Amino acid sequence: MTNEINLVDEYDIAIVGCGPAGLSAAINAAIRKKKVGIFGSEFCSPKLHHAPHIDNYLGLPEMTGDELRQRFLAHVKKMGLKIKDSKVTGIYPAADGFTLQSRDTFYQTKSVILATGVNTVKPIEKELDYLGRGVSYCATCDGPLYKGKKVIVLAYNREGLEEANFLAEIAEEVIVVSQVKENDARGIRLAEKIKQIPGKPVAILGEMWSTGVKLEDQELKADGIFIIRESVLPDQLVPGLNVSNQGIVINRECATNIPGVFAAGDCTGLPYQLSKAAGEGQVAALQAVKYLDELKNKAKKLATV
Structure with missing residues (x-):
């Protein structure tokens, strides 16, 4: 990291990825009144865009993948949320949470949700x-x-x-x-x-x-x-993150081995299903909210001692 930090924004929850898991996490965190930052790419969820039809998403049968993708984006827009076209290259522990790096720009956040999708990056030998x-x-x-x-x-x-x-x-x-x-x-x-x-x-x-x-x-x-490359390996993006050959290791609460870092969707492994991604996004958001609320309560108790 550079010595001079260009810190431009601070968030309660930073979400890395703008596919179904990331967008589901974003709207749920926003409903719980948390300041949310969504970091994505110029074109969110190309995998969903290319799906010719979706028949197994509850309540919305016979839709094309792109029709559903557009609904997701419209929902996010209606919530007043914006997606930053920024590639996050590093997430580092900081005094009050984490610092996200995107080139020479840095963002501060109290918690992180990783929703980076399936990572097909294969490092070359000795990389x-x-x-x-x-x-x-x-x-x-x-x-x-x-x-x-x-x-x-x-x-x-x-x-x-x-x-x-x-x-x-x-x-x-x-x-x-x-x-x-x-x-x-x-x-x-x-x-x-x-x-x-x-x-x-x-x-x-x-x-x-x-x-x-x-x-x-x-x-x-x-x-x-x-x-x-287009993306960074999860354990290189977040040093110390526990990753298996299936994906990022999480528990039932979508929490990783690093307190304050959660993960959802295809990046956590099989099955690679739309409903699973959206569901994990919601779980990750609610658990991140719970984590932040617990931190706030602990701070209050310490202040009264």
């Missing part, structure tokens, strides 16, 4: 071993460490190309290995000093510190490596 030791997921955060040095950007989305341009203002040399589809990259012009190398990354190279990237047909050397 997690070198995270924080030359490998980073945030160019804005760690870019200044590589002033005058050589860096590699593994770009899996449009944001990766934008971050490469940012790094070109700092680093001496920038190499981009892009996995971005041509349509998604349209309109982005890379800085002249950036060198693009085709190939598929398969591993991070290094000893005590990362020294480069192995592609299928060659090896690239650099002082730092930035990996920019």
